[in-house]
Amino acid sequence: MVESTSLLPLMLSLLLLIELSVGNFVEKKNVLSLHTLQWNQHSDNGIPSCSSQKSRRENGATILEMKHRDYCSGPIKNWNEKLQKRLISDDLRVRSLQSQIKNTFSTQIQDLPQTQIPLTSGIKLQTLNYIVTVELGGRNMTVIVDTGSDLTWVQCQPCKSCYNQQEPLFNPSTSPSYQSVQCNSSSCQSLQFATGNSGHCGTNPPTCDYVVSYGDGSYTGGDLARDRLNLGTTPMDNFVFGCGRNNRGLFGGASGLMGLGRSDLSLVSQTSGLFGGVFSYCLPSTDDQASGSLILGGNSSVYKNSTPISSTRMVPNPQLSNFYFLNLTGISIGGVALKAPSFGNGGILIDSGTVITRLPPSIYSALKAEFVKQFSGFPTAPGFSILDTCFNLSGFQEVNIPTIVMQFEGNAELSVDVMGIFYIVKTDASQVCLALASLVYEDDTAIIGNFQQRNTRVVYDTKESKLGFAKETCSFI
């Protein structure tokens, strides 16, 4: 409320507003509270449960609570170390992805008989940060969500080699609806496309054996099966998944993985009769506190608290047909449009598993220069890992940071949330870095990472080949 005695400050702020808007850009308020951020990361809220079981159904959509997977790893003792390790893994994931993409191309050119490295994603699973809980064969199973891979799998009994998970292992013998997938079935043949490896026939019984390797030494192997899947209260009979009997890797205590990629075996394709090939998520920003949601099906009436959706075309990429690609046409920083020749070339990959957005060197250097120009006057700090633009903000409670807006074909926009701009390398804010990075080569594949998708409703419509963005403060209500 403005009291009549306080007209002077009001006039002053009005003057300030006029001054800001007559500049060459209209500065929007984009305040990051460093105080809250530190508090969240230090808070010790006991051992959170590794599951995300809330769900509801509304207007033809199934809405599942989605959480950060740190819920599965128990209380975090050393945040600095955790945040730094996550960046290093992210670098490995992207390097591995780039080399796989280039291998595919060279394989095509030289027409080699078989690629050595299977083309799968979810390469470095430590970076796949979000989990949901579904019911499979009558048991609650908490799985990591990945838009960059197709096969859904869980660790399965009897297990030859399983990593530690929080929930009991899936046991086929206790599920009356469990069935092995036959080796001569079309589902087994779809494996080649979904995982890069064709299924092999087990002997006696003739199971459909699969292997997915993730490039960093992580893998899952087992046999394909069908069982009843409940997504919240929505049942799906005969859902095809991998019963993983030989698994290794950094799956962080989760029971397996949910593949939301584009091929026939992905959950999106298998449930397209129920949900029309549409899903969306809102990735919460604070790692250890908030919930987001994964919404399957429905229409825009179910996106509460979100701005209208702006959509862009999914760009086909024959070499990487399992992935989702968009046509990035521009980026603006604090309202200033960057100039770079590589905009509009098509082909930026949107991924739930990569953390930090990677841009071609020409675009990244323009972005960095404009950001630093607008965010001047703050003490700088050394770079860390892939992040080269860092500040020491430990003397500040709040900072106003330049906005970052990514533009896509058809005038769609991703306005990066204030929580998706700075990566906190040190929790005392003495090393806070711009959370975007440069690719090594101009022709490497650009990627929109999950950090920049925070507090955004990202809607994938695989039938219409459209992807939409809207601003939303993630929560499960």
Ligand SMILES: *[C@@H]1O[C@H](CO)[C@@H](O)[C@H](O)[C@H]1NC(C)=O
């Ligand atoms: C969304 O779907 C519901 C139920 O199917 C329907 O009643 C409603 O009119 C739809 N809303 C829009 C905006 O299409």
Ligand SMILES: *[C@@H]1O[C@H](CO)[C@@H](O)[C@H](O)[C@H]1NC(C)=O
């Ligand atoms: C799975 O979790 C939900 C929510 O907590 C619960 O209602 C349901 O009974 C659980 N299902 C099984 C099979 O344990």
Ligand SMILES: *[C@@H]1O[C@H](CO)[C@@H](O)[C@H](O)[C@H]1NC(C)=O
């Ligand atoms: C697969 O093999 C089984 C027996 O070996 C046979 O009964 C079935 O018809 C075959 N299915 C297909 C799709 O060929």
Ligand SMILES: *[C@@H]1O[C@H](CO)[C@@H](O)[C@H](O)[C@H]1NC(C)=O
């Ligand atoms: C990307 O969009 C721009 C602007 O609409 C268009 O000129 C360009 O041809 C598109 N690029 C691709 C690869 O589709």
Ligand SMILES: *[C@@H]1O[C@H](CO)[C@@H](O)[C@H](O)[C@H]1NC(C)=O
């Ligand atoms: C960061 O800034 C604070 C005060 O603004 C200063 O005390 C501290 O030494 C700086 N830390 C580093 C690592 O430079």
